[in-house]
Amino acid sequence: MARWIRFILAIALGVAGGLLYGWWVNPVEYVDTTPDTLRVDYRSDYVLMVAETYSVEGDLAQAARRLGLLGNAPPTEIVREAVLFAESQGYADADVALMQALEAALQTWTPTSGTPAP
Numbered sequence: 624m625a626r627w628i629r630f631i632l633a634i635a636l637g638v639a640g641g642l643l644y645g646w647w648v649n650p651v652e653y654v655d656t657t658p659d660t661l662r663v664d665y666r667s668d669y670v671l672m673v674a675e676t677y678s679v680e681g682d683l684a685q686a687a688r689r690l691g692l693l694g695n696a697p698p699t700e701i702v703r704e705a706v707l708f709a710e711s712q713g714y715a716d717a718d719v720a721l722m723q724a725l726e727a728a729l730q731t732w733t734p735t736s737g738t739p740a741p
Contacts, residue, residue, distance in 0.1 A: 686698075
């Protein structure tokens with residue numbers, strides 16, 4: 624019976640030591656991750672930055688490419704999700720208006736497939 628107690632104690636100490644090391648001594652740090660791994664609040668901030676850039680540049684194709692980094696969903700759905708989150712979290716009206724303008728522009732936009740340069 625004493626062997627089983629020592630075995631279970633060793634397992635428990637190993638698990639506790641592993642958790643201590645993984646959570647406090649050397650936790651995982653994410654570096655250079657892609658935007659599609661962001662939480663919804665950061666995704667909304669990213670969409671806002673794309674909308675701000677679009678309002679200055681006016682390049683809808685580039686805005687759609689930037690939004691494409693957030694996943695496989697159509698750009699209009701990505702922007703719509705960000706607008707809904709922004710409205711629920713009390714973003715500034717000007718920021719919501721920028722995102723809504725980008726969404727409206729994307730709804731009428733049809734991507735063109737150009738021939739790639741050699």
